[in-house]
Amino acid sequence: MSAVIRRVFGAGIAMLVMLSLSPASAEDLKELRIGFQKTNLPVIAQQQKVIEKALEPKGTTVKWVEFNAGPPIIEALNVGSIDLGWTGDAPPIFGQAAGSAITYVAALPSNGAGEAIFVKPQSDIKTVADLKGKKVGVGKGTSAHNLLVAALEKAGVAFSDITPVYLSPPDAAAAFASDKIDAWAVWDPYFAIAETRYKPRVLTTSAETLKVNTYFLANSKFAAAHPDAVTTTIGALKVAATSAAANRDKVAQALHDVTNVPLEAQTLAANRAEFGIGPVTPEITKSQQETADRFFRLGLIPKQINVADAVWKAQGTN
Numbered sequence: 001m002s003a004v005i006r007r008v009f010g011a012g013i014a015m016l017v018m019l020s021l022s023p024a025s026a027e028d029l030k031e032l033r034i035g036f037q038k039t040n041l042p043v044i045a046q047q048q049k050v051i052e053k054a055l056e057p058k059g060t061t062v063k064w065v066e067f068n069a070g071p072p073i074i075e076a077l078n079v080g081s082i083d084l085g086w087t088g089d090a091p092p093i094f095g096q097a098a099g100s101a102i103t104y105v106a107a108l109p110s111n112g113a114g115e116a117i118f119v120k121p122q123s124d125i126k127t128v129a130d131l132k133g134k135k136v137g138v139g140k141g142t143s144a145h146n147l148l149v150a151a152l153e154k155a156g157v158a159f160s161d162i163t164p165v166y167l168s169p170p171d172a173a174a175a176f177a178s179d180k181i182d183a184w185a186v187w188d189p190y191f192a193i194a195e196t197r198y199k200p201r202v203l204t205t206s207a208e209t210l211k212v213n214t215y216f217l218a219n220s221k222f223a224a225a226h227p228d229a230v231t232t233t234i235g236a237l238k239v240a241a242t243s244a245a246a247n248r249d250k251v252a253q254a255l256h257d258v259t260n261v262p263l264e265a266q267t268l269a270a271n272r273a274e275f276g277i278g279p280v281t282p283e284i285t286k287s288q289q290e291t292a293d294r295f296f297r298l299g300l301i302p303k304q305i306n307v308a309d310a311v312w313k314a315q316g317t318n
Contacts, residue, residue, distance in 0.1 A: 029229050033063045035073040035085030038259045039189055040273055041108065042086050045240040047254045054236040060229065068168055071095075071141040074217070077102050083222045084233060088115075088143025088187070089212040093292045096310050097301035103223045105312045106216040106234050107284050109274035111143055112207040114188035117151055118200040120176075125183060128155040128203050135163045137172035137181035143206070143214065144185040146291055149298065151209045159298055188269035189261045196265045212291065213284050216277065218312070227314045234277060241275040248273075280311050 032055060036042035042064075045051055052062045067073045070087030074095035077085055088111060095102050117136070119125045125134065128151045138144050145164075152159055165172075165181050169190045176184045176194065183203070184194065194200055206212065216234065223230055244251045252270040256263045289307045296304045 029058070029060045029226050031061050031063055032084065032229055032233065033065055033082040034233075035065050035067055035076050035082040037067055037069065037073075037086070038261075039187070039255070039269070040086075041237060041241055041244060041275055041277070043255055043258050044244045044251060044275075045237055047258060048240055048243065050236040050240045051233050054232050055229065058229075058232075068170060069139045069142055071139070074100055074102060074141075077217055077219045080219050080221070082219070083226075084216065084218050084230070086214065086216050088146070088214050089288060089291055090143050090146040090295075091141055092215055092217055092310070093288070093295055093305065093307070094141040094301060096305045096307070097292075097295075097303055101220040102310060103218045103220045103312045104215050104280045104288075104307075104310055105218045105223055105230050106237075106277050107213040107280045108216060108277050109214065110206055110210065110212045111187045111214060112274055113205050113272040114191060114269055115144055115147055115186070115206040116191050117144075117148060117183055117185040117203045117205075118191070118194065119183045119203065120179075121199055121201055123182065123201060125203070126201070128152060129157055131155075131183055131203070132157050132161045133163075134182040135165050135180075136183045136185060137165045137167050137175050138185040139168060139172070140164075140166040142187075143212070144187055145300075146212065146295075147204075147206050147209060148185045149294060149300070150291075151204050153294070154209060159300075188273070189255070189259065189265055192265040192268040193261060195268060196262065211287055213287070215280070220310075223312055223314070230312075230314075237277045241277055244273075244275040285311055 046064050065082050070091030073085040073087050074091045076082045078100035092102055138148050149159055167175060169186055172184055175181045218230055248270045252267040255266040285308050292305050292307055295301045
């Protein structure tokens with residue numbers, strides 16, 4: 001993250017930490033449940049216990065609930081089994097189209113260079129266009145799904161011209177290892193693990209193909225009932241983001257300690273990750289709307305949606 005971005009995100013830290021110590025509108029909240037994947041900022045926040053420390057004066061404890069991809073986090077938010085969760089750009093679009101009770105409360109940087117479509121080095125697939133007629137492993141409704149759709153569109157290949165094989169990251173890893181799929185679209189640390197293990201040919205990354213964000217989401221009723229808990233949590237995540245951007249070696253070690261993913265792979269992931277969190281601006285909303293429109297055009301979601309309808313109206317406080 002650049003110094004400019006760190007200054008922008010850092011400017012509100014002191015104020016938000018002070019908010020965490022003020023009388024809480026959500027003082028009856030005994031436990032905050034956060035859905036996370038073992039990657040990037042949530043892992044750092046969990047290890048540093050910044051959210052726990054910010055909410056402790058209010059008598060609120062934090063429970064971390066692990067998932068291996070974004071779509072299950074959306075499902076858990078919808079049914080209220082978690083209160084907050086972090087996903088890529090595609091899961092909330094599929095969720096909103098299905099009527100899920102989710103609200104965008106903050107935006108984080110894209111998976112960027114840490115999300116890619118790749119093949120084994122001996123493959124005859126040299127470009128995205130060469131994926132025509134091939135089997136591509138990807139998590140349905142994930143950010144990597146969006147990368148695959150956008151990359152094919154950019155290369156002039158219809159989505160119907162490939163065979164998407166919808167698999168969770170662990171299952172896709174096994175399929176890739178056994179050559180049951182020709183290519184794989186996925187994010188770190190799975191991408192980083194594949195890099196260290198196979199030295200794959202990277203066809204494209206999200207950084208090269210898309211201008212998107214990842215998102216911190218809330219169960220809609222929870223966001224309405226506990227806005228102070230949401231803003232306090234976002235403020236704590238800003239503290240963790242500032243620390244992570246300045247200490248990438250420690251980030252890699254922390255991720256290794258939590259996930260048991262080899263340190264070499266976590267170092268790759270940490271060095272190319274972007275850290276930060278901020279409001280869901282009109283520009284970000286517009287970009288997310290473009291993704292939603294693309295999915296509808298391709299028949300991947302059943303109806304057209306208005307992303308702005310799901311953006312937290314109280315986000316000006318975060």
